[in-house]
Amino acid sequence: VLEEIGIIFRDDAEALALWKEAGADVKGERVHFPKGLCRSLLKTAPSIYTQHARNPDRSVQIGGNATVFAPVYGPPFVRDLDGNRRYATIEDFQNFVKLAYMAPSIHHSGGTVCEPVDVPVNKRHLDMIYAHIRYSDKPFMGSVTAPERAEDTVAMAKLVFGDDFVENNTVLTSLINANSPMVFDETMLGALKVYSRHNQACIVTPFILAGAMSPVTVAGTLTQVLAEVLAGASFTQLIRPGAPVLFGTFASSISMQSGAPTFGTPEPSLVSYGAAQLARRLGLPFRTGGSLCASKIPDAQAAYESANTLNSTILAGTNFVLHSAGWLEGGLASCYEKFMMDIDQLGMQQKFCEGVDLSENGQAMDAIRQVGPGSHYLGCDHTQANFQTAFYRSNIADNNSYEQWLAEGEKTAPQRANELARRWLESYEAPHLDPAIDEALKEFIAKKKGSMPDAFT
Template sequence: MEDELVQMQEAGSAAGRRGRGERGGASARRAARTSGQRVQLSYIRRARPPYEVLDEEGLALIEKNADTVLEEIGIEFRDDAEALALWKEAGADVQGERVHFPKGLCRELLKTAPSTFTQHARNPERSVEIGGNATVFAPVYGPPFVRDLDHQRRYATIEDFRNFVKLAYMAPSIHHSGGTVCEPVDIPVNKRHLDMVFSHMRYSDKPFMGSVTAPERAEDTVAMCRILFGDQFVDENTVVINLINANSPMVFDETMLGAAKVYARANQATIITPFILAGAMSPVTVAGTLTQVLAEVLAGAAFTQLVRPGAPVVFGTFASSISMQSGAPTFGTPEPSLVSYGAGQLARRLGLPFRTGGSLTASKVADAQAAYESANTLNSTLLAGTNFVLHSAGWLEGGLVSCFEKFMMDIDQLGMQQRISEPLDLSENGQALDAIREVGPGSHYLGCAHTQANFQTAFYRSNIADNNSFEQWQAEGGKTARQRANEIARQWLASYEAPGLDRGIEEGLQDFIAKKKESMPDAFT
């Protein structure tokens, strides 16, 4: 067996030398891997059906139980008189801030929600479809801390925020610029949303997310979108998507409701997402968690249709478990994957796009734990048929940290997911009968014409992994994956070039931001 491995390695090395040259070829390959000038990939169009864990009987049972929760227990809509009035007018039983829903009311309201929609980017080539068989990867969202390229864990700044936006813009397998890629704490709380939204608009031409931390900040996002895209285009199209979290269990607060109303009225998309740590914010069982998730999404998503029928809305879920010994969140474990699979089925039954998953981990650094947990989460995310994937790259420490090194490592994994989602090549070239004929029994394929014609594109090439011999790895510095990721991030940022933006539009955005900031004193709480 050892002799066979040695022969295989020697033959592979020889083929590489023949096809690409000796040391010069290796240098060229390293340069190609680390260069920021890479061909952008379109959003994924999945070629295979999603994985399903519930049969018809199981789905019907979860739906029946969710209807029971909505009717008997109800959902609280806190500190929002308008929301309560809308529900009462729609026929719900409103008791204080608790809303009880007649069976079928929410599903009836959701008939006006689109099953798919396009989120337009300022570069039309970067627009994405959300729904159907499409999968869109977006970066990490929300951490107050970063782990920077000097290995410091510290509070995030606006410079960190811009750098993450730049990396996401340059990453071929990231289709979306995301939202709060980290929380820039060096800017006042009541003003930082302006700089964050502007950063997405200026340093990337991919689609992006808006602010939801206050209704007026959502209004600012829509106003800035009107400057960027034009009033009429915003009125007629979806240009921003926004995360609306339920305060599980079974509560929507005035902040989330206020932002949801702003975006729905402007015909912009919302992702209604129960934030679940099972065992603390939902039952410990998969079926119980799915029941609560469905009830919360039905109520929140239907509310957007009360505000404006036809407004785009996404069935979201963020499901994790907790350690029953410490209470700490855990990631990459089996049960949240089962929740994702089931929730995806329920979303498709409702005819809504689906959001879940990402590259999640509780690890404190980009180590083996981070890799295993992120891979487990990401694989189940794609298998679940997820349409919008938040936290695809950069998540660390249970969502407290955005990590530059892990961002680059995750990007590499996203590229693999992109490749595995493609249909199998059954063309004449894909069938490779000419290669089989040429080689015949007892030889090898390394030097045949088919291999020579296809070797550059035949297999996915990681820009992080090292597959060379021990001697070559050692000669090149014996670097770990984290070290290679660090180097690539630095090289990408050094070579970054901003996408063009009309000068008048940029000045209009800057003027809007300056006036908004001047209109209010700084607030850090």
């Protein structure tokens, strides 16, 4: 594919010149890659790196055996706590950042947790990055909607971490989508170049709706995914050898009757498994999956589609999981209730991934000896010492008797999730941020906003 068909690098003369200098055959905007060129360039990309958070205890390893959960990314709508579907606001954005900060099973604050349409398009990235910094101390993602917005993100990160630290460490992750099939456009390439030049991470991700943007077969889709990732990921190394880059894939199928995207189906899971193996072969960290569904409300369809997607994501050995919590309606809506339900499931998956404790305490031979045949373990010393942490305890699921459930109001899982979200937001306390840094960020934002008129397109 890379050699015979090629990849288009659209509206980016610099990218075409760099590829030509590297030995590729450039015909117009289409780049044909000699066999082995992309893999040779990727030898400088790290297989494991650390994304630093402003709170060092929140820093995360990307790659290896680590799995990092981050929230939903990109929806223009929210399903709010009053049951309304509406356009998202900056208050919603801040709320989701706060909830992600409070959730132990969310390791990363994510990026565009929803699109705050009440803020001008050309200025909202400033408020979004500030929200991640001010209302959380977990690592976060940068803006990719224009190169200058990526530069603003890096500048704000330098106010938090310092110039030298940012240039020599990774404090930002960015989502760089291929315009499948086999195109990288000027916007994504511009953001990629900014982040790579500053040693910040890029998740190069073909955005695939199989049957429309890739072949209908799993093997055909994997072939195209690999070609697009090889082209985009190796380009980061042309910009700055050693800059962190992830092998990403977002693969869904479509209904061949309506053309609508489908989620939780078998074929995208098989794509994830195959892509994960290819990423490991290339020595790159891997991103895929999440808690994806097509349902319009947090119902049974949302639950089983999300579970299907998340289970395959975990079993694939995914390193970075975007859309881990809050995704609804095929990614068009961020849902408060589903966010809370999803983070509960993430906690279960984290417990599952810890595996089996084979220590002396884990084997529990003393308990077996103490209890012996025909008795029970409820009161034995080992149970008393371990019962609080022995089993995962859901804060959403109802496991009480039918009578108790009736007495407590016959609440559904979404209702319990709604109540929990309200309690968390009411009890939220912001992490400490140095007042001098906070003031510098506010001054930067005010100066940037004052330098341009509002634009909503």
